[in-house]
Amino acid sequence: MQDLRIDVPELEPDPVLLARLGQLSASSVPHRSEGPVRALVAAVTVLVLAVFSWLTGALPGVASPFDGVRDHRPAPLHASRTPPASGSASDAGSALPSQPAALPPGQTRTHHDQGNHTGLTKPSHDDHGHHTGLTDAQHDQGHHYGQTKPHVNHGHHTGQTKPHADDGHHTGQTKPHADPGHHTGQTETSPSHGNGNGHHT
Amino acid sequence: MTDDAVVAAAKRGDQDAWVALYRAHAGRLVVWLETRSGSDGAVGAEDVAAQAWLTAAQKVRDYDGSADEFGAWLFGIARRIAANVQRRSGRRRTDPVAQTPAGPIDGPEATVPSSVWVRELLSGLTPRERDVVACVDVVGLSVADSATALGLTPVAVRVARHRALRRLRRDARLAAMTVTVG
Numbered sequence: 001m002q003d004l005r006i007d008v009p010e011l012e013p014d015p016v017l018l019a020r021l022g023q024l025s026a027s028s029v030p031h032r033s034e035g036p037v038r039a040l041v042a043a044v045t046v047l048v049l050a051v052f053s054w055l056t057g058a059l060p061g062v063a064s065p066f067d068g069v070r071d072h073r074p075a076p077l078h079a080s081r082t083p084p085a086s087g088s089a090s091d092a093g094s095a096l097p098s099q100p101a102a103l104p105p106g107q108t109r110t111h112h113d114q115g116n117h118t119g120l121t122k123p124s125h126d127d128h129g130h131h132t133g134l135t136d137a138q139h140d141q142g143h144h145y146g147q148t149k150p151h152v153n154h155g156h157h158t159g160q161t162k163p164h165a166d167d168g169h170h171t172g173q174t175k176p177h178a179d180p181g182h183h184t185g186q187t188e189t190s191p192s193h194g195n196g197n198g199h200h201t
Numbered sequence: 202m203t204d205d206a207v208v209a210a211a212k213r214g215d216q217d218a219w220v221a222l223y224r225a226h227a228g229r230l231v232v233w234l235e236t237r238s239g240s241d242g243a244v245g246a247e248d249v250a251a252q253a254w255l256t257a258a259q260k261v262r263d264y265d266g267s268a269d270e271f272g273a274w275l276f277g278i279a280r281r282i283a284a285n286v287q288r289r290s291g292r293r294r295t296d297p298v299a300q301t302p303a304g305p306i307d308g309p310e311a312t313v314p315s316s317v318w319v320r321e322l323l324s325g326l327t328p329r330e331r332d333v334v335a336c337v338d339v340v341g342l343s344v345a346d347s348a349t350a351l352g353l354t355p356v357a358v359r360v361a362r363h364r365a366l367r368r369l370r371r372d373a374r375l376a377a378m379t380v381t382v383g
Contacts, residue, residue, distance in 0.1 A: 004319060004338040005341060006339055010224045010225075010228060011224065011231075012224070013219065017251065017254065017255075018216050019216070020255065021223075021255070022214045022219060023214065024255060025211055025214045025261045027214075031260070031262075031263060
């Protein structure tokens with residue numbers, strides 16, 4: 001394939017073009033440093049945008065750290081507790097034990113709830129969900145599973161319970177309390193038990 | 202790889218150095234551009250070559266190499282300029298006029314021999330094969346310089362050249378058989 005070769009003669013540059021080439025080459029500056037600088041600027045820009053999106057919660061599926069702090073902030077332990085309403089006190093009777101001044105962290109304070117709870121609940125709030133686990137004194141008409149502390153309740157309990165005024169049904173060992181409801185299992189005698197109208201087994 | 206004296210002088214703006222570089226590479230740059238396809242009729246190979254020289258002068262500080270390897274770098278610049286011209290002509294097509302000048306107008310590169318027959322011979326190849334054959338076999342660049350000029354690997358250049366030459370031989374045999382039968 002040597003036949004394809006063309007004998008190319010030498011060409012002489014035009015004087016105007018030659019002067020222009022000399023002028024441009026003398027004033028040329030290297031541009032090699034622009035690549036890393038551009039990459040660095042792009043990386044910093046992406047990082048700033050990502051952090052801003054994360055802080056504002058704009059990223060889907062990633063919660064903002066400020067939202068998390070706002071939602072899970074614990075209530076102060078020395079916060080004043082609202083006294084129970086007179087109506088609820090009369091309903092609970094005089095057999096209610098005195099409540100401690102402060103509860104350990106994690107346990108719930110008085111709140112009005114009509115739902116079921118699962119796990120440790122947060123400080124006082126109005127909730128209609130379901131809860132299961134340790135709960136403190138509360139006015140609740142929902143269903144509870146596990147150990148509960150004294151509270152005014154009209155719901156059903158399963159497991160060991162502490163003394164409280166309750167009109168519901170109990171299954172298992174119970175401690176003395178004023179309760180006109182039905183009991184199943186061993187109960188202890190208590191002078192404050194009074195004359196209940198329920199059946200004891 | 203260090204700059205030789207010619208490239209170093211060209212970077213300083215020495216016109217004698219540019220004359221040496223121009224004499225060494227300008228002719229085959231124009232021939233190579235003429236063999237490439239897709240060029241707009243309104244923009245000739247000489248125009249692309251002149252623009253490539255000006256761009257090379259602007260970016261000569263970025264070049265590291267010898268005067269011999271300067272051709273591959275210059276061909277790469279010309280290839281990109283030709284691609285830009287082709288894209289621009291795709292958006293703004295030019296139509297040839299019916300009236301042509303009375304006599305031929307010689308440009309500054311009129312001394313370059315006509316390569317029409319080479320262009321016709323390479324017309325049956327793919328654009329890549331045509332560029333490779335034009336670089337290696339027509340203007341005499343090495344495989345490494347052709348790879349640099351075309352933005353390919355040396356292996357890709359060899360493969361494309363092998364396929365192109367095989368196709369050219371097959372076409373030549375077919376043409377000979379046609380002539381014999383006729």
